Amino acid sequence: MPTRHLTDAQRQGFSRFDGEPSADQLARYFHLDQTDRDLIGTLRGDHNRLGFTVMLTSARFLGAFPVSPSEIPASVLATVIEQLALEPATDVDAYFAGSRRIRHLALIRTHCGFTDFGDNAVARFRLTRWLYALCWSGDERPGPLIDRAAAWLIANKVLLPGVTVVERLVGRIRDRARTRLWRHLVASLSDDQRARIAALFDDGDTSTFAALDALRTVPSKRMPTELFRHLDRLDAVRAFNLRPAPPRGVPATTLERLARVARVSKPSAIAALQEPRRTATVAALFHTLEAAAQDDAAELAEVLLADLVKGAEAADKQDRLRSLRDLDGAAMLLHAMGLLVLTDDVLPLNEWRDVLFERLPRPDIEAAMSKVEAIAKPAESKPYDQLRRKWRGARKLFFEITNRIETDAAPGGKNVKAAISYLKGVDDWSSLAKMRGAPTAAIPKAWRQHVLDHEGSVRDPKAYVFAIIDAWRLAIKHRDVFAKPGIRYGDPRRGMLEGESWHNSRLMVARALGRSLEADTEIDGLSRLLDEAYRHVVARAGHNPDLRFETVADKTGIVVTPLDKLDESESLRALRGAVQTRMPKAGMPDIFLEVMARTGFAKSFTHLSERQATVEHFEISLCATLVGGACNIGLEPVVRPEIAALRRDRLSWVNQNFIRPETIAAANAAIVAAHNRLDIVRHWGAGEVASADGMRFVAPSSAIHAGPNPKYYGQERGVTWYNMISNQFSGLAGAVIPGTLRDSLVVLALLLEQETELDPLEIMTDTAAYSDAIFGLFWLLGYRFSPRLADIGGAKLWRIDRQASYGQFDEIAWGRIKINLIRENWSDLIRLAGSIKLGHLKAAGVMRMLQVKDRPTTLAKALSELGRIIKTLHILRYIDDRPFRRRILFQLNRQELRHKLGRRVHHGDRGEIRSPLRQGQEEQLGVLGLALNSIVHWNAVYMQETVRQLSEAGAPPLPADIARLSPIFWRHINFLGSYDFSVPDAVANGGLRPLRQPNSEWDF
Structure with missing residues (x-):
């Protein structure tokens, strides 16, 4: 020990x-x-x-x-x-x-x-x-x-x-x-299961363990054949028939952590474990192996079906572009016919058709109508003609998905589940006779013209299958349909407090949330708060130079004058120059090693077995591995065969066994804690405010965990690293998301699951990252959600008191809050928030479940109504309080500056993510976040030393100027060239590098 x-x-x-x-x-x-x-x-x-x-x-x-x-x-x-x-x-x-x-x-x-x-x-x-x-x-x-x-x-x-x-x-x-x-895990196994696990490590038979090793493999290519191979592995997992019953009393997080060790460790490393640890590790693997395999299958199935539909849409768009010439001719002829009918007043009423056909021959009109009918499509029409050409491949793909991935459905996905169950019972999906009676409730509106006849029955079985494919991929995305068993793609409602557990914990939950269980108490308080906010803003509106009302097309909107650039004093510019020109020059290895020595974050990188590393010069090996990952250059540029700590085998061993999301998070927490103790950091904030935004990266074409967005990725796919930064400039957490976001599903998850000692209570984001439900859920959990409002002119304000007069705001505050909906669902709202607060529900899954726009649940509607009250309070404060708007702008600018630094650090391979696997992407971008925190902390240490020396020299900086300094700058840091992993003795012993003396024009 x-x-x-x-x-x-x-x-x-x-x-x-x-x-x-x-x-x-x-x-x-x-x-x-x-x-x-x-x-x-x-x-x-x-x-x-x-x-x-x-x-x-x-x-x-x-x-x-x-x-x-x-x-x-x-x-x-x-x-x-x-x-x-x-x-x-x-x-x-x-x-x-x-x-x-x-x-x-x-x-x-x-x-x-x-x-x-x-x-x-x-x-x-x-x-x-x-x-x-x-x-x-x-x-x-x-x-x-x-x-x-x-x-x-x-x-x-x-x-x-x-x-x-x-x-x-x-x-x-x-x-x-x-x-x-x-x-406990070993005791939960039957004698037969224990014997079968022991047989895996039989010295005389390696084939069984080799088969187990194959079962742990995750799909790595975005191809149907890869899905079929993975479904074979999923069937093999089930055929192995070694899925123990979950032991009572063992937390799911503890079981998952042990299973993760078994999923990524080498077979020889597992075989070398002592009993009962070895048997327990394999048992934990099989507790979660099928669920993890189903997650991987569902994720790959979702992206393949999305590629199928989006590819057909792109091909349909190209076909339409090629047919525009024919459509133009037909449209011009029909335009002439309409013009003749509408403008020629001398057409005889009883002979107008004959006169019309004399000027525009009937065959020409019929030909034009045929062309329009063939080419023109409704705005929401689906590319069925293109999909029909891919029938054989699509049919095989969806057949494998529906028959080999076990799924269940939430109430919003029951219709899709019924359609899937019907398809499972039909051997020939192209037979109209067999598909005529298929359930039609799940068919999306845009597909009905292709699928149904005038009686509402199926008239085209192939169109029906494509319609259900489209419905299934959207349902699995929103978790209306979910994998069973599953973890990432499992039931998002799993873990919700209910029954006796909710009854016993409701008072404790209410105290933890700081909310009353009585709906009227909270509603009355919000009503008073909203009314007071309206009256306060109305009273100040005439004296607010930034606020005005504009009416366009009989619609009144709010206009808020953009913020001017804040002037910089001479003392601030002088201080910034003095700080930046005195910073010691360093490279990424210097910064990592020095921050490692100051914070001890190397201790956070434990082996997969959760033991500390005992090899000599582990810190140097870890530093080289982190530099290779953060700079996106791989291990080759940092390998030194003549140095034992920098040999390729040592660095590969460190990379495979020590670099994991949980160790990176622990190391970040150590840096954030050390950063929080610096005196200079207090000038920037106490960590009570944070912001979240995304940084985009192009991913390999074969990556499963990636999505398209032409604005950011062109014709390729990519990922978004959604990360959170405190007002102390330290990064708190991050998550990798395929593609880009419209409404953020992870803001709350980042906040609740970050592991640092800071506890931000106010979260700021850009305009695109909010919805009404997010406002409501943040408020229930005791946080303040403060997004920047770029589209304030189109903002809709809501009110509770219909009789109240709010001056000019009466023309804007026309939304009516459904108070009874909140009151009737208040207990469930508290139960939802309590389940998230206590960790029973994952925040990201809950937000995904709530943000189903076409058919929200009653709970989602109630949460949105509550959120509209909180959002209106935020809008009123935003338009009335200029310092509040500037504070949001400052915090978001900090995040943008951090992302610019991230681009400089992550310079290798054109700044693109090269790992096709989700875990590899999480690890690489997690290391990038660790590098950014290291740079920020290292800069802050030397900025503090500069301020100290200036004060001792008789020129103490003003606190207001220090508050406007930023530790995110990098001119003194070398990211390119060769990498030196030696550390000066003084720094290794806890000292600082000497500051530079600004004695050249370049320095200034």
């Missing part, structure tokens, strides 16, 4: 001051109440009172007593001296030199309730049980567990033991939780 989980720097900083406490920390932990003052008043001598107070407040803040006066920050001494009304020159050194300190520590233990860890068996038991619950639920990374254990001890007035004691305690609990999990 490893006993060292922290870096040397983290061990040295354990239970010690890490720089100056913040103002909030000083107010919370170092404030003296009357009880404290009474106790301190019994002491004699100013130095004794000062020393005792420092010991007491430090115990509350650190969970430990300082051992020397050099450890105590100046701000702590100043705060204590001010409260005790002592002379500023009071010396605390004499206190540490005397013997009273030992007696005072005993007094603090006795009178203030502090206990030693070794003496408090009850606290040790409670802490152990709490940590065990965290490990069992899946939160078992040792670094965060140690931090949480220390925080728990401090909160419960237990003095921290040595760091080794806490490390060993966490290590024992993690091992105990893992062992219990392994034994």
Whole structure:
């Protein structure tokens, strides 16, 4: 069992001051109440009172007593001296030199309730049980567990033991939780299943394990043949007949983490595991193997059917372009006929047809009508003629999909499910006799002209199949139809609190959300808030120079004057120049290695077995791998055969076993935490605000997890890296999405699933990333959604009080909120939000389920009505508050600047993503996010040092100027050329590189 989980720097900083406490920390932990003052008043001598107070407040803040006066920050001494009304020159050194300190520590233990860890068996038991619950639920990374254990001890007035004691305690609990999990999984297997798993590792028969290795393979090409091969693998998984029943009490996240190890580890590595871990690992694999295989099959099926339809639409468009000449001639003739009928007043009423045919021969008119009928199509018509030419391939593809992927349906997909069930029972899909009675409710409106006759029955069986193909791909996209079993493509409603579990937890959920279970209480509060907002904006409208009303075509709209560029003072320009010209020159390896040393994020990269790396110079190997991924250059440019840590086999081993989405997220969390502790960062924000936006990348043509968008990808396909950045410039989370987004399905998921210590409460996005439902769900969960409103002129405002008069806004606020719909579904709205808050439902799946525009559920309608209230409040604030608009603009500009830096870093291979697999894309773009955070943190460290030196030189920068600096700049960073992985000794020992002296015109 490893006993060292922290870096040397983290061990040295354990239970010690890490720089100056913040103002909030000083107010919370170092404030003296009357009880404290009474106790301190019994002491004699100013130095004794000062020393005792420092010991007491430090115990509350650190969970430990300082051992020397050099450890105590100046701000702590100043705060204590001010409260005790002592002379500023009071010396605390004499206190540490005397013997009273030992007696005072005993007094603090006795009178203030502090206990030693070794003496408090009850606290040790409670802490152990709490940590065990965290490990069992899946939160078992040792670094965060140690931090949480220390925080728990401090909160419960237990003095921290040595760091080794806490490390060993966490290590024992993690091992105990893992062992219990392994034994639990093994115990859930039948004797036959245990024997079959053991047979996989029979030394005399390697074919069985080779077959298992093939079952784990994921599809890698966007081709029908690849889908057929994968469906064969799916059938083989089912035929293996080794799907254990899910063990009760084992969290799904814990099971999935263990299964992920089995999916990506080499067979030899699994075979080398000791029992019961080996059997448990394979059992976890089979718990999720069919669901994961169905996910892969459903994803590939969705994109292949989309390619089929979109390819037919493109071919139909080309055919129409080629036939425009014929259509033009026919249209001109019919135009002449219409002109003759409408303008010639001398046509005899009883002979007008004869006169018409004299001027325009009847055969010509009939020919023109035939051409129009053949070429012209309704606006929503489907390219059936083109699809019919692909009947054989499409029929085989959809037959395999419907018969070999097991699916179920939500209420919105029941009609599609009925159509699929009917098709499964028909052997000849082209037979009209057999397809005549097929259910027609699932047929999309645009297909009905091709499929149905005047009686509403099927008249063209092939058109029916294509109509159901179109309906199925949309249903699987919205999860109206879902894979069963499935994970990513599974039932989005799975995990929703209901029945007894909801009844028992409803009060706790309401408290966690900060909402009332009484609908009228919340509705009355929102009604008052909306009415007050309207009246406030109306009262200020005449004095708001940015707001005006314009009427176009009898329709009144709002116009908000765009923001002007904010002027920069001379002092700001001088400070920016002073900072940027003093930054040390560095390359990506320098930045990674230095940030690695300062934050210890290398410890976050654990092996697939979740053990720490023990090889020599692991940090250098990790750095080279990260540089290759972030810069999109691969491993070849960083390989050095003469250096053991940079050999190809070492780098490949690190890349395959240590670079995973969860390790990247943990490393990012370490950087964000270190960044948050920098003094200069406080000038930029406290992390309470974040923004989300997408960065686009072209992907390989064979990539399954990719989508089209001519605006960004031309004729190719691509992915969007949707990422979130705090107002401290640090990246919090990211997700890879095929193609591009219209309404963001992942904003809330990024917010809820990000693992950093920051907890943003306000989220800003661009215009395209919102809908009414998102406003409502954010509000229910206690967050504020603040998108930029580029289309404010067309915004629709909503009201609750129909009788209220809001001046000029009466012409715009014509939307009426359906209060009864919210009231009737309030309990379900709280249940939905609580299920998401507690982690029972995935936010991305919920948003996908809610944003079905053509047939939303009643719950989705109620959520949208609630969202319209919140959206109207946002619009009113947006048009009334110029600083609010500028704050949104600043935050979105930060994100755009981060994306520009991302383009510079990700320069290799034309900046395109080369991995065709979803996991590879997530890992590569996750590494890019890690690189961006490293650059931002590295820049901020040296910006802080520059500010310090300027202050010492007698020219302290203004706080307002520091607040407008940005750590996102890169002129001093080299992204190209050769890569050096050596670190100066001073930097390796925790020091800083020397700042440059601006002594040339180029520097300025």
